[in-house]
Amino acid sequence: xxxxxxxxxxxxxxxxxxFYPLVSVIIAIVICFVTPLTVRAIxxxxxxxxxxxxxxxxxxxxxxxxxxxxxxKQMNDQLVKSQVRLYRNSAVNRYVEQIGQRLVANSDRPxxxxxxxxxxxxxxxxxxxxxxxxxxxxxxLKTADNEAELASVIAHEIGHIGGKHLVKQMRQKALASxxxxxxxxxxxxxxxxxxxLALNRPRSRGDEYDADSRGLxxxxxxxxxxxxxxxxxxxxxxxxxxxxxxxxxxxxTGDRIKALQSAINDQPKxxxxxxxxxxxxxxxxxxxx
Numbered sequence: 001x002x003x004x005x006x007x008x009x010x011x012x013x014x015x016x017x018x019f020y021p022l023v024s025v026i027i028a029i030v031i032c033f034v035t036p037l038t039v040r041a042i043x044x045x046x047x048x049x050x051x052x053x054x055x056x057x058x059x060x061x062x063x064x065x066x067x068x069x070x071x072x073k074q075m076n077d078q079l080v081k082s083q084v085r086l087y088r089n090s091a092v093n094r095y096v097e098q099i100g101q102r103l104v105a106n107s108d109r110p111x112x113x114x115x116x117x118x119x120x121x122x123x124x125x126x127x128x129x130x131x132x133x134x135x136x137x138x139x140x141l142k143t144a145d146n147e148a149e150l151a152s153v154i155a156h157e158i159g160h161i162g163g164k165h166l167v168k169q170m171r172q173k174a175l176a177s178x179x180x181x182x183x184x185x186x187x188x189x190x191x192x193x194x195x196x197l198a199l200n201r202p203r204s205r206g207d208e209y210d211a212d213s214r215g216l217x218x219x220x221x222x223x224x225x226x227x228x229x230x231x232x233x234x235x236x237x238x239x240x241x242x243x244x245x246x247x248x249x250x251x252x253t254g255d256r257i258k259a260l261q262s263a264i265n266d267q268p269k270x271x272x273x274x275x276x277x278x279x280x281x282x283x284x285x286x287x288x289x
Contacts, residue, residue: 058187060171065131068167069113072131074191075198076115079129083199087120087138089286096136096154099147103155104132106221108162108214116154124236128157129198130166141284143235148228148274152219156229159214165207169197212256216263223271226264233257 058067080086087093093116100116114132119125122139129135134157136150144150160166170193174185179193212229220226233253274280281288 058185058190060167060174060185060190063167065112068164069131071187071190071194072129072133074187075129075194076117076133078191078195079135079198083195084135085120087118089118092141092284092286093118095283096141096150099151100134100154100158103151103158103218103222107155107158107218112161114158126153126157127198128160128166129194130161132161134158134161138287142287144232144280145235146228146275146277146280147283148219148224149232149235150280151222151224151274152215152229152232155215155219155222155224156211157215158218159211160207162214162218163207163210165204165211166194166197169204169207170194173197208256209259212260213263216260220267220270224274225272226267226270227272228274230257230260230264233260 058071063071096118097116100114104110104112104114109132112132114134116134116136118141119135119137121137122142123137124140124143126134126136126140134154136154136157140153141150144153170190173193174190179185179189216226216229219229234257237253237257
């Protein structure tokens with residue numbers, strides 16, 4: 001009788017030590033991939049009408065830095081095309097850019113590609129949009145007594161960008177107007193809302209205090225005299241009935257001055273750069289002719 005070899009399973013031979021951990025890893029990877037695909041399928045269904053129409057949508061509740069910069073560029077295109085006239089003197093623009101970049105290095109969001117532009121407008125105003133775009137009127141440049149006062153205004157606007165205040169207000173306005181859908185907001189509508197709010201923004205008390213705090217921190221860290229932020233606001237308040245645009249959209253200025261002065265008193269003595277009036281006037285002499 002022929003001896004038949006029994007076929008046996010030897011656990012030590014048939015299953016390597018790494019077998020079961022490998023299976024676990026493969027299952028985990030499959031689960032990770034399947035879940036996003038399901039979510040993507042749902043999102044694609046929501047986005048389909050927009051895709052068919054060739055409309056770009058954006059979620060303002062979770063906008064990325066890159067999207068923010070792209071929106072800022074589009075807003076800038078619209079502003080320059082139909083809303084503001086840029087001041088073209090290269091020396092003055094370069095001076096403002098240098099001040100701005102000095103402040104950016106000590107801001108809350110130094111990695112954004114900031115752009116500083118001078119607007120040819122005698123009203124005393126400054127504003128910021130998204131992605132690092134800051135605008136300063138020639139009227140404000142002429143009103144400031146020194147570089148530190150100008151820097152204090154620019155630092156305040158950088159503070160708005162650091163706090164993403166315009167993004168929040170755009171989202172609130174889009175929801176209130178019924179423009180935002182489950183898929184998001186039409187990009188062109190987002191740009192229009194952003195431009196409107198940047199030019200005529202009813203800024204909240206909370207946003208202004210936050211921008212003041214961020215701006216003061218940036219101003220001080222950059223070596224400028226922090227007192228300049230207070231002195232510039234005080235100067236503008238003295239204009240009485242001729243209150244500048246810069247303060248018309250900044251409520252409770254008196255209270256903000258008190259808060260700033262208190263913050264300055266509480267911090268250690270720092271640099272006092274930027275108070276030389278003659279040096280400042282030399283840098284903006286093209287505006288003073």
